[in-house]
Amino acid sequence: MVMKSRHYTSADDLMIGIDQALRTLFGQPQVTERPNPADAEAETEQGEEQRLHTARLMRINHTGEVCAQGLYQGQALTARLPEVRESMERAAQEENDHLAWCESRLKQLDNRKSYLNPFWYAGSFTIGAIAGLAGDKWSLGFVAETEHQVTAHLDDHLAQLPTNDDKSRAILNQMREDELHHATVALEGGGAPLPAPIKLAMNLTSKLMTKSVYWI
Numbered sequence: 552m553v554m555k556s557r558h559y560t561s562a563d564d565l566m567i568g569i570d571q572a573l574r575t576l577f578g579q580p581q582v583t584e585r586p587n588p589a590d591a592e593a594e595t596e597q598g599e600e601q602r603l604h605t606a607r608l609m610r611i612n613h614t615g616e617v618c619a620q621g622l623y624q625g626q627a628l629t630a631r632l633p634e635v636r637e638s639m640e641r642a643a644q645e646e647n648d649h650l651a652w653c654e655s656r657l658k659q660l661d662n663r664k665s666y667l668n669p670f671w672y673a674g675s676f677t678i679g680a681i682a683g684l685a686g687d688k689w690s691l692g693f694v695a696e697t698e699h700q701v702t703a704h705l706d707d708h709l710a711q712l713p714t715n716d717d718k719s720r721a722i723l724n725q726m727r728e729d730e731l732h733h734a735t736v737a738l739e740g741g742g743a744p745l746p747a748p749i750k751l752a753m754n755l756t757s758k759l760m761t762k763s764v765y766w767i
């Protein structure tokens with residue numbers, strides 16, 4: 552249970568923020584009670600080239616979750632969100648599950664996290680903070696749009712993954728379900744549909760992320 556009554560100074564906030572950023576990038580994020588969905592599935596054989604491709608896809612998904620952390624943490628800094636704070640905190644924690652699951656899958660596939668994570672984290676944090684400043688209806692609309700785009704992206708990855716890679720698929724399927732739920736929560740909390748140029752800019756930015764992280 553988070554104690555809401557304690558009064559935090561800006562210095563406290565700064566330290567909490569730095570702690571969250573370091574955990575996201577280099578440490579152990581605070582996860583929920585849920586088990587890793589991949590644990591229930593058996594490992595399957597993949598050819599060397601296929602395995603490398605799979606690992607790179609999972610690296611993209613890992614970085615996507617780093618971005619999700621940046622967005623939620625940046626937004627938490629500036630948004631008020633009195634009505635939906637609790638569900639948003641739960642959503643942010645579920646993003647930590649995603650982060651941990653993708654990282655563990657990456658290790659199983661003998662691959663590494665992206666070197667660009669600090670860069671994408673910082674960018675997402677800034678965008679999240681700006682969205683939070685724009686007001687609750689826009690910042691919730693931003694979450695909903697992000698989650699919808701992530702869901703479409705996950706569909707694309709599910710189509711690319713080998714059909715027998717049950718571990719990776721179990722993770723992405725659970726993530727997909729969670730992201731759809733996060734979008735619903737944000738819309739029900741009063742999120743407004745974003746203007747088309749913003750949606751397009753978000754789409755182009757995420758393309759840049761996926762293309763760069765596949766290699767770096």
Ligand SMILES: [Fe+2]
Nearest residue numbers: 616619646649
């Ligand atoms: Fe996620």
Ligand SMILES: [Fe+2]
Nearest residue numbers: 698729730733
């Ligand atoms: Fe999400």
